Amino acid sequence: MPHTIDEAFTALPLRALADAALARARALGAEHADFRLERVRGASLRLRDARPAGASDTIDLGYAVRVVHGGSWGFASGVDLTMDAAAKVASQAVEMAKLSARVIEAAGPDARAARSASSDGRWRETGGRVELADEPVHADRTWISSYEIDPFSVPQEDRAGLLAEWSAGLLAADGVSHVDASLLAFHENKFYADTAGTVTTQQRVRVHPQLTAVAVDEASGEFDSMRTLAPPVGRGWEYLTGTGWDWAGELAEIPEHLAEKMRAPSVRAGSYDLVVDPSNLWLTIHESIGHATELDRALGYEAAYAGTSFATFDQLGKLRYGSELMNVTGDRTAEHGLATIGYDDEGVAAQSWDLIKDGTLVGYQLDRRIARLTGFERSNGCAFADSPSHVPVQRMANVSLQPDPGGLSTEDLISGVDRGIYVVGDRSWSIDMQRYNFQFTGQRFYRIENGRLAGQLRDVAYQATTTDFWGSMTAVGGPQTYVLGGAFNCGKAQPGQVASVSHGCPSALFKGVNILNTTEEAGR
Incomplete structure (x- = not known):
């Protein structure tokens, strides 16, 4: 089933905050302004020898206003989701641009030149001013990454349970002394609007599961490790249950690979x-x-x-x-x-x-x-x-x-x-x-x-x-x-x-x- 943008995100006053910020930036003379509101949820889970070793689940929510004013960048950010606060952040961004312009002016003509020429003639003459390449206006666009199951819809105990099951399987193999397991997951929502008229709303999901088996030779003290090759991906929980990677196959091979590595000869340069x-x-x-x-x-x-x-x-x-x-x-x-x-x-x-x-x-x-x-x-x-x-x-x-x-x-x-x-x-x-x-x-x-x-x-x-x-x-x-x-x-x-x-x-x-x-x- 196709996903929609998270309702908890779209319920935020996205347009109203953007309108307040961009209107203030325009009123203060900005040549360009953009507004970006994000909610980034990130979770980590770590197991050591199939036992919990750490977990976190955090949300970063806030917004930023970036402007070009007087040919200089200005930037400010905030977390207060009110129209007055958004307008104030825009004012702060403009003030930052004015301060930047004064710093550049005080640095003299060499700084203002901004490397405006080169031997092949491809540099544009800018006089040190910030100018942006043109981009078509993208009005009211929505984009969602390709995934099936939001990892945050899976209970924490189920996520930990799967990692523990995989870890226990590795620990049961001959020659495996320890196993570290981890899972990182992110769900990112982003709203963007600028003074040209572009407005976009996006949602991305990505996960990174990883297991590392460690072998220790008690007699010699030698040790080494073998980590899963499964890469981090822009997928959801389905990645851990067989879509996009053969976890059972890879985990079954790790103990043998690790044992062979422990007894392998050193390379001749x-x-x-x-x-x-x-x-x-x-x-x-x-x-x-x-x-x-x-x-x-x-x-x-x-x-x-x-x-x-x-x-x-x-x-x-x-x-x-x-x-x-x-x-x-x-x-x-x-x-x-x-x-x-x-x-x-x-x-x-x-x-x-x-x-x-x-x-x-x-x-x-x-x-x-x-x-x-x-x-x-x-x-x-x-x-x-x-x-x-x-x-x-x-x-x-x-x-x-x-x-x-x-x-x-x-x-x-x-x-x-x-x-x-x-x-x-x-x-x-x-x-x-x-x-x-x-x-x-x-x-x-x-x-x-x-x-x-x-x-x-x-x-x-x-x-x-x-x-x-x-x-x-x-x-x-x-x-x-x-x-x-x-x-x-x-x-x-x-x-x-x-x-x-x-x-x-x-x-x-x-x-x-x-x-x-x-x-x-x-x-x-």
Whole structure:
């Protein structure tokens, strides 16, 4: 049955509060104003060895007003759901814009120039003024994410009971000493209106179940762990009961995988061909492509906190990012994607577009201000705030490597490797501030000999530069290997914000990648 927007949300005075705030902003001379009211319900549940270890269930409710006044940004937020309070918040936003303008004026002409020119001539002359790319008006639009069962409609005892049942099953297996289980769930409602006439109401649901089995060798003191590969998704409770993932199958395999990992030999460092499973490759995409193609980062706006990007704006259309098999899209429309929306936090409709085409950088992720500043006709809908008290910032879309329509299966990719390693599952990672030099580990590593898997290895990390790694990709798996991975905890901005994002990819083959032995690298 199709869902409707939660009545408890629509019963709030959404339009009246927006009208009061936007009218005040107009009266005070704002060139642009937008109003955003959100209710975000989040729940967490944790079990340790099948026993409760923690739980929370919180609601964040409030609204924000953002303005452009005198060519400067202003922002303020509030929680008092009255018309007078909403108008006051709009006044505070305008005052903040006036203060910002004075600060910029005092900084002198270099600050006001706002980097208005570049060697390729694509920068627009703004004189330091905030200007937004045009966006069609979207009046009275409603969007609801794709899910079946709202996780908050399931009693807490039923949620805990399923995790306890799964945990007990793992604990009963030989070699499993401890089990950690967790479930994160979110139900997000958002109302947006702006002075151009766009009005949107949206509802999103997402869940992340996870179990980790731990083995301890009492004689040696050695220990290791094995985590489920099931990614977080834009689905509801149905995800935990068999829709979209085979939980019974995966949980049944974990004890054997963990036991094999405990007795596996340490890898010999060197050059290997890699077949990388989607359960690992999604994170490499996130770090080396997703963040690198955020245009605010590439322009230096994140330099004080999270770094910059080697994929600078002057290389658009020129940079050879990887092999000709590499086709990467930014996508706010993918079904069940964590970054999937109907409209972003600037009223921009969701889109899908090319970031890398045939190995060449052809696009970036944009919000309305960055799009206007750099000569793009339109934003591609990448503005997001993680709470009603935070200002929208440019955030990542679902960034995905596209499969080869006629590509091989994972098994066939492995069969073409004489000496290599098959990488499964994500674990730790490290990447430099320009998203260029990196290393990644994983959950499981299998030695490949003469086209066959020959047992697990331990202490493996693959290391490369971004362009060398993606340039070494010699085969991309078919649609049958494609999986939408992702994370709930992508961080950015100051003050820090957290966003959920998905990354789809097939299995892929990479030639001659440098493999480190992590134990040796640690000096042990």
